[in-house]
Amino acid sequence: MSAAPALERPQVVSHAQQSLSYTVFDCKWVPRSARLLCLGSAARGTGVVQLYELRGARLELLREIEKPKPIKCGTFGATSLQQRYLATGDFDGNLHIWNLEAPEIPVYSVKGHKEIINSIDGVGGLGIGEGAPEIVTGSRDGTVKVWDPRQKDTPVANMEPVQGESKRDCWTVAFGNAYNQEERVVCAGYDNGDIKLFDLKTMSLRWETNIKNGVCSVEFDRKDINMNKLVATSLEGKFHVFDMRTQHPTKGFASVSEKAQKSTIWQVRHLPQNRDIFMTSGGSGSLHLWKYEYPAQRSKKDSEGSEMGVAGSVSLLQNVTLSTQPISSLDWSPDKKGLCVCGAFDQTVRVLIVTKLNKI
Amino acid sequence: MPLWLREHRWRQTLTHVYLSLPLRGARATPGSIFCSERYLKVSIPPFLFEAVLYAPIDDTNSTARIENGNIFFTLYKKEPAMWDSLTLENADKEKLQNLRENAVLKAHEKAKEEREAKKVTKEEHKKYALEATMKLEEAERKRIEDLKEKERQKVTEELELWRKQQKDADKYKSIHKEQELHQEIGQSKGRKNEKMNKTRILNEGTSQTRLKPTKGRGSCSMFSQNLKEEQLPAPRSAATIKVNFTPRVFPTALRESRVAEEEEWLHKQAEARRTISADLSELEDLKEEEKNPDWLKDKGNKMFAMGNYLAAVNAFNLALRLNKNLPLLYLNRAACHLKLRNLHKAIEDSSKALELLTPPVPDNESARVKAHVRRGTAFCQLELYTEGLQDYEAALKIDPKNRNIEKDAEKIRHLIQGTME
Numbered sequence: 001m002s003a004a005p006a007l008e009r010p011q012v013v014s015h016a017q018q019s020l021s022y023t024v025f026d027c028k029w030v031p032r033s034a035r036l037l038c039l040g041s042a043a044r045g046t047g048v049v050q051l052y053e054l055r056g057a058r059l060e061l062l063r064e065i066e067k068p069k070p071i072k073c074g075t076f077g078a079t080s081l082q083q084r085y086l087a088t089g090d091f092d093g094n095l096h097i098w099n100l101e102a103p104e105i106p107v108y109s110v111k112g113h114k115e116i117i118n119s120i121d122g123v124g125g126l127g128i129g130e131g132a133p134e135i136v137t138g139s140r141d142g143t144v145k146v147w148d149p150r151q152k153d154t155p156v157a158n159m160e161p162v163q164g165e166s167k168r169d170c171w172t173v174a175f176g177n178a179y180n181q182e183e184r185v186v187c188a189g190y191d192n193g194d195i196k197l198f199d200l201k202t203m204s205l206r207w208e209t210n211i212k213n214g215v216c217s218v219e220f221d222r223k224d225i226n227m228n229k230l231v232a233t234s235l236e237g238k239f240h241v242f243d244m245r246t247q248h249p250t251k252g253f254a255s256v257s258e259k260a261q262k263s264t265i266w267q268v269r270h271l272p273q274n275r276d277i278f279m280t281s282g283g284s285g286s287l288h289l290w291k292y293e294y295p296a297q298r299s300k301k302d303s304e305g306s307e308m309g310v311a312g313s314v315s316l317l318q319n320v321t322l323s324t325q326p327i328s329s330l331d332w333s334p335d336k337k338g339l340c341v342c343g344a345f346d347q348t349v350r351v352l353i354v355t356k357l358n359k360i
Numbered sequence: 361m362p363l364w365l366r367e368h369r370w371r372q373t374l375t376h377v378y379l380s381l382p383l384r385g386a387r388a389t390p391g392s393i394f395c396s397e398r399y400l401k402v403s404i405p406p407f408l409f410e411a412v413l414y415a416p417i418d419d420t421n422s423t424a425r426i427e428n429g430n431i432f433f434t435l436y437k438k439e440p441a442m443w444d445s446l447t448l449e450n451a452d453k454e455k456l457q458n459l460r461e462n463a464v465l466k467a468h469e470k471a472k473e474e475r476e477a478k479k480v481t482k483e484e485h486k487k488y489a490l491e492a493t494m495k496l497e498e499a500e501r502k503r504i505e506d507l508k509e510k511e512r513q514k515v516t517e518e519l520e521l522w523r524k525q526q527k528d529a530d531k532y533k534s535i536h537k538e539q540e541l542h543q544e545i546g547q548s549k550g551r552k553n554e555k556m557n558k559t560r561i562l563n564e565g566t567s568q569t570r571l572k573p574t575k576g577r578g579s580c581s582m583f584s585q586n587l588k589e590e591q592l593p594a595p596r597s598a599a600t601i602k603v604n605f606t607p608r609v610f611p612t613a614l615r616e617s618r619v620a621e622e623e624e625w626l627h628k629q630a631e632a633r634r635t636i637s638a639d640l641s642e643l644e645d646l647k648e649e650e651k652n653p654d655w656l657k658d659k660g661n662k663m664f665a666m667g668n669y670l671a672a673v674n675a676f677n678l679a680l681r682l683n684k685n686l687p688l689l690y691l692n693r694a695a696c697h698l699k700l701r702n703l704h705k706a707i708e709d710s711s712k713a714l715e716l717l718t719p720p721v722p723d724n725e726s727a728r729v730k731a732h733v734r735r736g737t738a739f740c741q742l743e744l745y746t747e748g749l750q751d752y753e754a755a756l757k758i759d760p761k762n763r764n765i766e767k768d769a770e771k772i773r774h775l776i777q778g779t780m781e
Contacts (some may be wrong), residue, residue, distance in 0.1 A: 013512050015519070032530075034523045054523070057516065124592075132593050142605075148595035156596040159603050168605045169613070181593050191613035194606050203599040210606045214613030235615050336522050338515075353515045 010289060010356045012320040015339075017350040018059040022048045024343040026073045029333045030100075031126055032081060035062065036331075036341050038349050039088060041070030047090055049074075051100065054351060065103045069094065077122025077175070077223075078133040078149065087135050087149075089117025095137055097149055108149050113139035123175035123184065126334075129224030131181040136174075142167025144188045146200065159188065159198055168192045176220030176244075177227040187230060189215025195232055207252050211240055217267045220244070221275035229292065233265035233280055241292055246299040246309035254309035260288050260316075267330045273337045277317070277360065281330045281342060285323035287352075290314050291360060317360070322350060362408035374440045377417070379433040381409060388426045395419045396470075397438075399463035402431065412459050414443040633683070653679040653686060660692055669696045687716035691727060694734045703738045710735035720758075729759045736768075745776045 024040040034054045042048050047067035052059040069090040079085040079097075085107055087097045093113035096106040117137045124133035134156065135147045146157035161167050169191040177185035184200040191214040197207040213234035221229040226245070230253075233239040240257040247253055263283030271277040276292045295312045302308045325345040333339040338354040370379040379400075386404040394401040397416040402409040418436040425432040437443075448455075608614060610622060633654060660675035676693040679686070694709035713731045717724045736751030752769040759765065 011508065011511060013508070013515060015512075015516065032526065034519075034526055054519070056520070132595060134596075142603075146596075151595045154598055156598050158598070158600045160600060162602045162604055165604060168608065190605065192606055192608040193614045196603065198601055200596065203601055205601060205603070212614065212616050212619075214615065235613060236617060335526070336519065339519065353512075353519070355511050355515055 010318050010354050012287060012318055013353045013355060015351045015353050016054060016057050016059050017348055018052065020347045020349060023345065023347060024349055026329045027341045027343040027349055028074055028076060028331050029341060031076055031084060031334055037074065037086065038343060039071040039074045045070065047071040059351065072117055073120045075120050075122040077125055078135045079125040081127055087120060087122055089120045089137050091116045093117055093139060095147060110153055112137055112145055113141050113143060115140035118170060119172045121173050121175050123178050123223050129178040131178055131184060136186050138170035138173035138188055140169045142170060144170055144173055144186065146186060157200055157203065171215055172217045174218045174220055175223050178224050179226050185227060187218045189218045189232055207247065209252055213238060216264060219268050219270060221270045231268045231278055233268045235264045237261045237263055237265060239265050239268060239280060241311065241314060243298065243309040243311050246307050248308045249306055251308060254311040256311040256314060258314050261286060266326055266328050269330045269332055272332050272334045274357065277357065279330060281327035283326040285325055285327055285344060286319055286321040287327065288319040289317040289354065291317050363406050365407050365409035370446050372443055374442065375437055377435040377437060379435065381431045383429045383431065385429065388431055393424050395422065396463035396466050398459055411447045412456055414445055414448055415439060415441065651682060653683040657689060664696055669699045672696045685716060687713045687727060690716065691731055698734055698737060703742050706738040707735055725758055729755050733765060740772060745772055748772055749776065
């Protein structure tokens with residue numbers, strides 16, 4: 001293999017890493033800064049929030065905050081750029097919104113669920129998208145709830161199982177389609193392989209499907225546009241990319257699926273600066289960088305004349321193995337193209353730089 | 361007998377001996393010449409020429425040239441001296457033999473040495489080649505590493521630059537915000553009837569219930585936030601969406617690779633509960649679910665709850681015909697019989713249930729307690745108080761904390777004491 005062509009592909013360069021003394025479940029960049037947050041659970045059963053700043057090739061700890069319950073997930077998605085409040089979901093089912101300058105008392109707090117909140121997402125903040133700021137949480141108690149920080153105690157939308165139905169764990173949630181003030185969509189993935197798309201404008205179930213493996217992570221390529229693509233990753237190393245522009249009345253959305261590795265794909269994250277590039281993180285400690293290519297025609301007519309979507313293809317740009325333990329969380333920096341942070345179950349958080357993304 | 365070649369001619373100088381040997385038509389090859397320090401032999405079957413030389417020669421440098429049917433030897437003398445003759449004339453047979461053998465041995469040794477020398481050089485060459493390839497590969501690797509390092513450094517520098525920009529941008533923003541804040545305050549003070557003022561009052565009212573105002577940069581953002589807030593839509597009206605899940609028996613997550621195993625397990629479970637003796641002709645009329653003892657048990661329980669004890673007994677009877685080893689069926693039928701005042705049957709059923717509930721483990725505690733209590737009740741209603749008390753005490757032993765059982769046991773004791781007196 002000659003060296004010259006190999007280095008034209010994007011390289012994943014390890015820039016800095018930090019060993020932690022707790023299990024890290026989520027890591028997020030603080031918008032408009034070179035700081036990042038690590039959320040997790042300490043050995044004594046309390047929650048930990050640590051704020052690091054990237055200085056040179058090192059991470060410097062700026063603040064450490066301890067909370068009574070372990071924290072599973074967090075998002076900045078629903079706050080404004082000036083406030084930058086962090087919304088977290090913890091192991092007890094509580095949703096809190098914190099002001100990191102004064103973290104003793106939460107700005108908003110509600111016991112949203114009876115069991116652990118597995119996943120959280122926010123929309124309407126950070127100058128992205130339009131409409132009210134909202135936070136969605138998905139929990140092991142089988143419900144998905146949408147909260148508005150201006151309304152206390154009750155969710156503005158609640159997707160719960162029908163009476164008498166046995167519940168399934170909701171493992172992941174994501175917002176999408178927030179291109180104007182009224183439209184909004186929530187996608188939820190469950191452990192029995194269900195993916196459900198809820199339309200918040202009409203308060204109804206818009207689409208559902210089952211991908212035959214528990215769904216670990218779903219993400220739209222952009223929250224603030226007419227929904228374009230949805231990537232859903234699952235157990236057994238598979239992920240599906242759905243083309244969300246054309247919905248067929250019976251067949252739903254077209255999709256292409258890839259089997260990337262033998263182990264669970266824990267997370268998928270799209271590059272904020274290019275919505276056709278995304279990174280998946282796996283249970284074997286590896287990261288794969290993918291590019292989606294659109295087909296020549298995105299929709300075609302089927303035999304009855306209704307529009308049907310056509311899925312494109314996915315190609316692997318690069319892969320790298322960083323750890324022996326699963327990489328459970330991944331976040332791209334919205335400010336610097338190619339900068340990302342990942343947290344793994346070997347109690348390490350790593351800052352990586354992906355090069356040559358301009359040339360794709 | 362070989363033919364001896366004797367027509368050789370020779371001449372000598374101080375250092376050299378020149379020998380020419382006509383071959384008489386024979387074809388000579390280099391292999392046919394054998395030469396050592398004191399012995400020279402040319403053997404081309406059937407011809408043979410040999411000479412035991414007068415003095416030792418340097419056989420490595422001596423040459424032989426084959427041309428025109430002659431061999432020309434150029435022999436270098438070891439010691440520059442004039443030889444009396446080419447060969448040792450008056451050598452006896454033995455000496456000649458010895459010399460011949462020595463010569464052969466020496467030749468062998470020389471050959472061996474040469475071979476070894478060759479081997480050694482070959483090895484050295486190999487080693488050298490290997491080292492050379494290794495060096496090349498090393499160089500290649502290093503080149504790639506350097507390229508990667510360069511990338512890394514470039515990227516790190518860019519990052520630093522960007523960070524500095526961020527810091528500067530932040531500073532600039534905060535200064536800018538302060539200026540804006542001053543402007544806004546100035547403006548709003550100046551106008552009383554303007555819309556902005558009204559909304560500010562309104563928003564201040566709501567904001568107090570909403571957030572604690574944050575200090576410094578936060579407070580100026582509150583103003584701009586409030587102005588923006590009237591552009592944000594109101595919170596959505598709350599609604600619920602009911603969800604159905606793809607059914608799954610197991611509480612664990614769905615994995616494709618496990619689906620086959622799970623199906624097999626479920627199948628086996630269903631088989632185990634199904635009737636084995638399906639040759640009862642009446643059973644052909646029944647629907648699939650009515651052949652399932654679990655379903656029948658549930659039906660029986662429902663009937664009992666509704667007060668229809670005879671129907672409940674029927675259900676349990678059918679269930680027991682399908683599977684006579686489920687203790688719960690006997691237990692529940694005993695309860696029905698109690699209600700129907702079929703006391704002997706109640707006793708029978710509770711006893712059967714207790715039999716099936718061996719071994720006595722914590723898991724079937726509650727079932728055993730119930731069995732004892734029911735049997736005890738039946739005995740008491742038959743006025744067999746001592747047997748009844750025995751059962752109640754057994755029940756108490758399993759579950760000492762149950763107040764009802766204690767009370768009933770006390771009552772029975774009193775009754776017994778009462779009748780005895």
